[in-house]
Amino acid sequence: MNEQIRLPGPTPVPPEGLTAQSRQIIGHREDDFSKLLVRVTENLKKVFETKNDVLIFPASGTGGLEIAVVNILSPGDKILSVNNGVFGHRFRNIAKTFGAEIIDLSYPWGQPCNFVEFEQTLKKHPDIKAVLFTHNETSTCVQNNLEKAGQIVKNHNAVLLVDAVSSLGGLPVKCDDWNLDIVVTSSQKALMTPPGLAILSVSPKAWKQIRSSSFPVFYWDLKKAKKYYDERQQTPYTPPVSLLYALDMALKRILREGLDKVYKRHKLLTKALRKGMVKLGFKPFVPWEIASYTVSAFYQPEFVGYSLFKEHLYKKYKIHFANGQGNLKSKIFRIGHMGYVSSNDILKTIEIFGKGLKDFNINTDLDVALSDCKEVLRGVEEYV
Amino acid sequence: MNEQIRLPGPTPVPPEGLTAQSRQIIGHREDDFSKLLVRVTENLKKVFETKNDVLIFPASGTGGLEIAVVNILSPGDKILSVNNGVFGHRFRNIAKTFGAEIIDLSYPWGQPCNFVEFEQTLKKHPDIKAVLFTHNETSTCVQNNLEKAGQIVKNHNAVLLVDAVSSLGGLPVKCDDWNLDIVVTSSQKALMTPPGLAILSVSPKAWKQIRSSSFPVFYWDLKKAKKYYDERQQTPYTPPVSLLYALDMALKRILREGLDKVYKRHKLLTKALRKGMVKLGFKPFVPWEIASYTVSAFYQPEFVGYSLFKEHLYKKYKIHFANGQGNLKSKIFRIGHMGYVSSNDILKTIEIFGKGLKDFNINTDLDVALSDCKEVLRGVEEYV
Incomplete structure (x- = not known):
């Protein structure tokens, strides 16, 4: 894709x-x-x-x-x-x-x-x-x-x-x-x-x-x-x-694939995404204990508005993600990771957000984020 | 198709x-x-x-x-x-x-x-x-x-x-x-x-x-x-x-194709289908004056029941058509001819019904039915 x-x-x-x-x-x-x-x-x-x-x-x-x-x-x-x-x-x-x-x-x-x-x-x-x-x-x-x-x-x-x-x-x-x-x-x-x-x-x-x-x-x-x-x-x-x-x-x-493996994949992809995003400096909206394994929310960083951020990432890196809804509009953004999604999609997502931050002159260590992410993804039994 | x-x-x-x-x-x-x-x-x-x-x-x-x-x-x-x-x-x-x-x-x-x-x-x-x-x-x-x-x-x-x-x-x-x-x-x-x-x-x-x-x-x-x-x-x-x-x-x-040509095509295909089917011996359920131009009903011939007739035509000639509904079930059958349908589909349909009758030992002149049908179809501006 x-x-x-x-x-x-x-x-x-x-x-x-x-x-x-x-x-x-x-x-x-x-x-x-x-x-x-x-x-x-x-x-x-x-x-x-x-x-x-x-x-x-x-x-x-x-x-x-x-x-x-x-x-x-x-x-x-x-x-x-x-x-x-x-x-x-x-x-x-x-x-x-x-x-x-x-x-x-x-x-x-x-x-x-x-x-x-x-x-x-x-x-x-x-x-x-x-x-x-x-x-x-x-x-x-x-x-x-x-x-x-x-x-x-x-x-x-x-x-x-x-x-x-x-x-x-x-x-x-x-x-x-x-x-x-x-x-x-x-x-x-x-x-x-x-x-x-x-x-x-x-x-x-x-x-x-x-x-x-x-x-x-x-x-x-x-x-x-x-x-x-x-x-x-x-x-x-x-x-x-x-x-x-x-x-x-x-x-x-x-x-x-098997239901158990499907559920395990969703959980590990979520864990990996959160770990990578946190390392990049994003703050999850909810603690891990109550986190969804199909979609994840992060606070919109303060240095840039949601619209500009989203538009830049879409135009330059072709990623689609979603705004918060209702009172959370522009306060959080949401990343879906359910269904037809692989470890590679999560790594790609981390890479895009890391590069995006750099484009806005925010320094992050993308390599560390990716390797933290990979650490978790090792547990995923890939299914193509 | x-x-x-x-x-x-x-x-x-x-x-x-x-x-x-x-x-x-x-x-x-x-x-x-x-x-x-x-x-x-x-x-x-x-x-x-x-x-x-x-x-x-x-x-x-x-x-x-x-x-x-x-x-x-x-x-x-x-x-x-x-x-x-x-x-x-x-x-x-x-x-x-x-x-x-x-x-x-x-x-x-x-x-x-x-x-x-x-x-x-x-x-x-x-x-x-x-x-x-x-x-x-x-x-x-x-x-x-x-x-x-x-x-x-x-x-x-x-x-x-x-x-x-x-x-x-x-x-x-x-x-x-x-x-x-x-x-x-x-x-x-x-x-x-x-x-x-x-x-x-x-x-x-x-x-x-x-x-x-x-x-x-x-x-x-x-x-x-x-x-x-x-x-x-x-x-x-x-x-x-x-x-x-x-x-x-x-x-x-x-x-x-253009709306006028679409409507003309539907009307002429209906006319041709009716002409051919009548020549084969089928009786339309309603007179031409009130006939639909998207779907046509004919009385189920008495020599064979609807289910056997339909099953035979489907198995041998791969045609799908529909039964009557409610009180008209098994008394009429319906042939759809709307949307993506051409003169050739109508001729093919006539041919299938003609051959089907022959399979049940009913004598009809398929060639005459087809040529009557073609006569009407001459007015259709084909659109592929």
Whole structure:
């Protein structure tokens, strides 16, 4: 790849995913399509680590969150929102828009959730119908403890709705072991497929609540999607066939590499990137203990504004990275490292930031940064 | 193309559309994406023949119809549904699902709408907020008179919501001249792009009603989509980038060929197909006067069941066509001929059906059918 696409999504698509899309379209009511859909769905279940239903819709991650909410909801339902960033807040706002009564557990951006308070709130309000939880908060690059959230919610009536958009495929999301009721992800993050597919897993506990939900659904109807899949291995409405070709390839790649190795690679690449960036003088936005392994945030250095910095690095070195969002705009910048990303991409990224600093007359020891980085990367089993 | 994809959608994607999708992903918050989105949007406006806003969402056609309905609606609103097939009925059911009070003008499948009754109904109910109208009813292969619908609705308070999913790009849809308030189409029909994009045009009259609608919207919010497009030339949420690459190519192809020639080609291919099929002994489901120019229906011959017939033709000649839907299942079959389709495809189709009949020991004069067909096709200005 000539350009470093280090966005937190869409992420680079591997060559076989790009090529797959140039296959001619097949009809979605024909057997060949059903075979594709079943293979993709079964492979998704392996990555979701679940026996639950897994259903695919044409949408981005936000669309996927909306699908979860409108299917589970009856207007006036009490919903607990645990949020500490832009995407947690968005999940909350979707539920609010469609008539939920929200109980807010908001934490400062860049800080973790308080699980004691979380559990107390659930106990205090036994009528809470659902909990909205963001696994990997892309806006702050914080990894929230999903396993713990699952442990807490499983003993309550509430269902756990998980935003795993920027985690699934890069961080373990053990749907069944962790009691995750609805897990939402999308194609364009760690699943390294072009944007346009939202994917949801749905547990028996969630189905029970979906069946009693009174909010109207038509295109987003999970029950209808399950019925079509179970009875005909089809989708109710025309699916994005060419994106499924690409997702098919991506899932095969993930499973060939092996989930454990995929997760280890993501963790080590993160560690290496942080080590190198710190050596160059950048300050991570959050401590390692709560850091995401799919996207990393660093404070924008004070000697230069974000726009000029980004523009210079893009123009001279062809690297794409992202600004902070909301209140963090221009205060932090974010580097994506999920999906189709290798040790070499991390080294290249460090090299670009090191050279970039030099261009602004900031002295750093790029060689030391790179060798620190390489030290960590030694643990990565490369997968091409 | 080795296979004849004669489905009513998804339709074959031209080579440059297939290749375009194998381009690496670009970030949707970057300038390159905005340039692409603006070019695609401006070219869509040319095909919609409109100065209205044109907005793109990740969805199929049904999703697009839902977007139109939920944005325009306040629960309890009176909505007039003019329908004569599966898709008209679906449009109606979407509005009903989200709380509209439906006034039904249902016509037998395969028959046209009664415009006198249509106008009288609008006059009788001045509180009708919206009219749902299907331009090209894919299930029966009937072309409803959209220009007339526009003429009638423009003098009323109601807004006209048009399902142009299987027409736009194959039949003229003159949004501005015909006073069409919201026109919905999708990528995978005459726009010869893979499925996954719903496209809507929105008139000032429609915006007025959208601004006063009380039904909750979040992901489907047209106002937010317009704001993002106007202010930043972006979409509110991650768009299907690779599908936009393909749509870009398809629109360039349509505009290079020229709208008038595209429409003439669709009409003549339909005429030629009907002539050839009739000569082979097939009976069209609807008369020429109301026939669609993008998809044609013929009665299933009585000597063989649909499944066996279809399976034989597919296995031996690699042609894909579609069954009837709903009550017409196995009574008619449908041949799609929209988008990337040439005279040669029509001749090939006639040849396959002729040979297929022979395989079932039905005598027909294939040569005469082909020469009748060629006679009509002489008028087509081929575009490769």
